[in-house]
Amino acid sequence: MLKKLLPFVEHAIKKPVWDCRMCGQCVLHSTGMTCPMTCPKTLRNGPCGGVRENGNCEVIPDMQCVWLKAYDRKVFLPLPTVWKEHFNELRPPVDMRLQGSSSWINLVTKRDQQTPAGWSTNDGEH
Amino acid sequence: MSLMREKLENSNDTVFTAEFPSLDGGGMAKVEKNAARLAPWFVGVNATDNPAAHAHASNTASAIAMKMHGIEPIMQIVCRDKNRLAIQADMMGAALHGIENISLLTGDDVTAGDEPESRRVFDLDSTQAINIARIMTTGQYLSGRKINPAPDFYISAVENPAAPPFDYRIERALKKYRAGAKYLQLQICYHPDRLEKFCAGVAKIAPDLKLIPTIVLVKSAKPMSFMNEKVPGIDIPQETLNRVSAAADQAEEAYKLTVELAKHAMTLPAVRGLHVTDFRHDDSLDRFMYDLGQKPRN
Numbered sequence: 001m002l003k004k005l006l007p008f009v010e011h012a013i014k015k016p017v018w019d020c021r022m023c024g025q026c027v028l029h030s031t032g033m034t035c036p037m038t039c040p041k042t043l044r045n046g047p048c049g050g051v052r053e054n055g056n057c058e059v060i061p062d063m064q065c066v067w068l069k070a071y072d073r074k075v076f077l078p079l080p081t082v083w084k085e086h087f088n089e090l091r092p093p094v095d096m097r098l099q100g101s102s103s104w105i106n107l108v109t110k111r112d113q114q115t116p117a118g119w120s121t122n123d124g125e126h
Numbered sequence: 127m128s129l130m131r132e133k134l135e136n137s138n139d140t141v142f143t144a145e146f147p148s149l150d151g152g153g154m155a156k157v158e159k160n161a162a163r164l165a166p167w168f169v170g171v172n173a174t175d176n177p178a179a180h181a182h183a184s185n186t187a188s189a190i191a192m193k194m195h196g197i198e199p200i201m202q203i204v205c206r207d208k209n210r211l212a213i214q215a216d217m218m219g220a221a222l223h224g225i226e227n228i229s230l231l232t233g234d235d236v237t238a239g240d241e242p243e244s245r246r247v248f249d250l251d252s253t254q255a256i257n258i259a260r261i262m263t264t265g266q267y268l269s270g271r272k273i274n275p276a277p278d279f280y281i282s283a284v285e286n287p288a289a290p291p292f293d294y295r296i297e298r299a300l301k302k303y304r305a306g307a308k309y310l311q312l313q314i315c316y317h318p319d320r321l322e323k324f325c326a327g328v329a330k331i332a333p334d335l336k337l338i339p340t341i342v343l344v345k346s347a348k349p350m351s352f353m354n355e356k357v358p359g360i361d362i363p364q365e366t367l368n369r370v371s372a373a374a375d376q377a378e379e380a381y382k383l384t385v386e387l388a389k390h391a392m393t394l395p396a397v398r399g400l401h402v403t404d405f406r407h408d409d410s411l412d413r414f415m416y417d418l419g420q421k422p423r424n
């Protein structure tokens with residue numbers, strides 16, 4: 001029951017504020033409270049090379065680049081330090097099976113942290 | 127071992143790279159002709175993957191053809207057209223043919239091309255794709271399924287040193303390095319001050335990451351204005367445009383500007399070479415390389 005209801009509740013709350021796309025594996029805290037799924041290329045690890053001179057998006061010229069917004073917010077918003085530190089972490093590819101499910105449930109069950117068996121990051125090795 | 131790796135990791139040589147013209151017919155004769163023009167100067171040449179969102183002969187097929195004609199390919203893979211399965215298949219296909227230089231890019235959007243109605247894929251972003259290439263060099267696919275023996279990729283990426291958000295571009299370079307990129311080819315940049323800041327920043331936080339800025343050979347102010355207006359991510363200062371457009375001999379002035387930009391770029395920290403984009407298609411490529419003190423490779 002909850003599993004059916006929560007996606008609606010989550011979407012109702014997150015859509016107006018963050019334009020939530022219900023990817024089911026929320027990373028808002030680490031992206032300056034800016035949803036990377038609203039980037040037309042759905043980039044989760046930083047901006048593409050097409051950001052315009054005025055800071056607007058390559059694809060939608062009258063929209064500010066999502067990652068410019070994210071970076072500004074990360075720098076200027078009074079967010080918890082650990083959230084800011086997570087800004088540069090390598091976020092894994094989206095698990096398409098979670099699309100439409102509630103990231104709140106996936107957070108509690110840790111389902112959103114499951115990655116393919118081969119996935120590993122190299123942080124700190126260099 | 128790829129020549130790119132050999133030169134960048136085990137020598138202090140300046141490494142020049144270029145772009146192989148897109149192939150749309152003309153068969154191997156066309157490959158041969160272009161290979162002959164580029165072979166004397168370039169250690170590696172990019173085999174592009176539907177550049178500017180236009181379909182052409184595929185990245186893998188082009189890379190194989192280049193290799194057959196004595197050119198070491200740097201095979202690009204963009205995230206726009208292929209999902210994670212297809213991207214891994216591209217890489218294993220390259221490995222099958224002994225192609226080791228792999229460059230992972232986000233890719234221009236479909237709206238930049240002539241089929242803007244296409245579905246955009248972006249199943250991975252470039253940093254994830256770089257990381258998966260690195261994972262494959264440890265002997266497994268993303269799923270964990272074994273690859274034996276592991277492919278010996280020499281992984282690279284691209285970055286735009288002159289597009290906002292400027293400070294973050296440096297952190298992003300480090301992120302790509304951590305994911306597995308050993309060098310970055312940089313987007314065309316007509317702002318020497320921005321390039322300077324970017325290279326200094328990278329040298330400071332990722333000392334082993336090598337940078338290859340791009341410079342463009344153009345014949346007049348027209349293609350410069352085109353890039354300035356039509357290519358998101360490229361900005362050319364008005365005075366630079368004026369300098370070329372007001373010159374009596376635009377071709378010569380544009381050439382001089384390119385040499386200046388190139389020489390400046392080569393003095394910057396972390397810079398190990400140059401990527402030369404040739405829009406002139408005349409004899410100035412040879413002149414340019416000689417002017418930079420290079421000698422043709424045998």
Ligand code: SF4
Nearest residue numbers: 039048057058065066
């Ligand atoms: S310019 Fe920014 S918002 Fe637009 S596609 Fe690139 S990264 Fe995404």
